[in-house]
Amino acid sequence: MRYSIGIPAFKGRFLEECINSIVSQTFTDFELIIVNDCSPDDIKNIVEKFNDPRIRYYENETNTGAENVIDNWNKCLNLANGDFFVLMGDDDKLGADYLFEFDKLINKYPELDVFHCRIKIINEKSEEIELSNCCPEFESTDDYIKNCIEGRSEQFISDIVFRKSTLLTNGGFFKLPLAWSSDYVSAFIACGDKGIAYTSNPVFLYRKNQFNITSTSSLELKRAGIIGMENWITKYLENTKKPSQLLKTTFKKYVKNNKEAFIQQMVGRKRLNGFYICWVNRKLFEISFIDFYDLIYGKLFSKKNG
Numbered sequence: 113m114r115y116s117i118g119i120p121a122f123k124g125r126f127l128e129e130c131i132n133s134i135v136s137q138t139f140t141d142f143e144l145i146i147v148n149d150c151s152p153d154d155i156k157n158i159v160e161k162f163n164d165p166r167i168r169y170y171e172n173e174t175n176t177g178a179e180n181v182i183d184n185w186n187k188c189l190n191l192a193n194g195d196f197f198v199l200m201g202d203d204d205k206l207g208a209d210y211l212f213e214f215d216k217l218i219n220k221y222p223e224l225d226v227f228h229c230r231i232k233i234i235n236e237k238s239e240e241i242e243l244s245n246c247c248p249e250f251e252s253t254d255d256y257i258k259n260c261i262e263g264r265s266e267q268f269i270s271d272i273v274f275r276k277s278t279l280l281t282n283g284g285f286f287k288l289p290l291a292w293s294s295d296y297v298s299a300f301i302a303c304g305d306k307g308i309a310y311t312s313n314p315v316f317l318y319r320k321n322q323f324n325i326t327s328t329s330s331l332e333l334k335r336a337g338i339i340g341m342e343n344w345i346t347k348y349l350e351n352t353k354k355p356s357q358l359l360k361t362t363f364k365k366y367v368k369n370n371k372e373a374f375i376q377q378m379v380g381r382k383r384l385n386g387f388y389i390c391w392v393n394r395k396l397f398e399i400s401f402i403d404f405y406d407l408i409y410g411k412l413f414s415k416k417n418g
Contacts, residue, residue: 115142115211116276117198118188120181124153126203126319128161129238133317134200135164139211142166145191149184150175179333181291186284189276197276199269199285205238206270207315214273214311221250221309225275226302228267230314236321247310253303254356257345260296261366269295271316278302286344292337297344331381332389335374335397342367342398371403 117134121127134144144164148155148171159169170191176183185199196218200206207213210229217227233242244266247259259265272295279285279302286297299308345363374397378386390399 113141113143113194114215115139115196115198115273116145116192116194117142117200118145118147118185118192119200119202120149120184120188121146121155121202122149122151122153123202124151124155124158126236126321127153127155127158130200130202130205131159131162131167133205133207135162135166136208137206137211138209139215142211143168143193145188146170147172147184147188147191149177149181179289180287182285182287182294185291185294189279189284192276195276197274197279198272201268201270201318203319203321204268204270205234205317205319207232207313207317209313210315213313213315217309217311218273224306224309225278225304226299226306226308227273227310228265228299228308229271229311229316231266231268231271232314232317234317234319236319238317238319240317241320243314246312249312250307250309252307253300253305254352254359256303256308257300257348258356258359258362260300261345262362267295267299268316268318270318272299274298274302278304286340288337288340289333290337292334293341294337297341300344300348331374331377332393332397338370338374339398342370371397371399375399375404 119130131144144167146159146167146169148169150172156169156171159167168191172184188199189197213229214227221227230246231244232240233244235241245264247265251259256265260267279298282301285291286294286301288294288297349360349363375390378390380386382389390397391404394400394404
């Protein structure tokens with residue numbers, strides 16, 4: 113089998129639309145694995161609407177939860193039979209030619225293990241509201257990491273196709289709280305020293321909505337996920353024989369900007385209590401006294417007074 117698509121399912125609101133976009137693929141050599149993470153929604157009933165032998169349905173005995181959602185990602189991966197693996201969000205959609213376009217890309221770059229595509233951003237009505245930036249057709253791993261941390265290469269896991277054997281060799285998807293930044297680190301690791309290929313065809317549709325992890329989860333856990341990615345990149349730069357100096361400089365700015373953004377968001381949402389949370393947990397959040405002075409007194413207060 114060429115492709116396995118896994119859905120770690122919890123939300124039923126857009127699931128039927130999601131599944132329909134998968135079973136309607138023009139490239140048909142795939143299987144669809146759906147793992148119900150003890151959802152309060154009637155996931156099984158939604159799946160049973162589709163009489164398609166390519167669909168395999170499973171139910172978890174206990175809920176992995178949003179914080180440990182990577183466990184369900186990896187369960188989908190371990191159930192897969194295909195040579196390549198796609199992890200699908202239960203509220204997102206694939207364009208009809210998603211697998212067809214990726215198959216062309218894989219055939220053009222057969223030595224690579226990671227492939228991604230341009231992204232259409234849709235709203236809750238499936239209306240297109242944004243389009244991600246274009247990326248080069250091929251990037252070295254250094255350039256790919258640099259473009260990701262600069263925000264030029266946006267991704268949401270389902271826009272990436274992995275060679276399954278590479279993911280499994282690496283121990284599956286990289287576990288971080290809420291899977292926050294796990295898609296990036298998992299792709300960085302899978303790239304190895306080979307790099308990544310890209311199609312400019314926007315065949316993945318990411319749905320912005322009030323119910324996904326991006327919109328609902330805690331800033332504290334997101335900060336923990338970002339720190340996990342920063343720690344991985346730090347080790348990558350230490351262990352790479354000739355890391356790009358431009359990547360080093362970009363990464364230093366990235367770390368500084370993340371601290372600033374986190375404190376501003378915490379203070380903006382929770383005011384003095386947010387500042388208190390940052391201060392009490394400064395070691396956990398990897399924020400120094402100098403960071404507080406620069407980012408709170410030097411910027412937030414000066415903006416307020418100005």
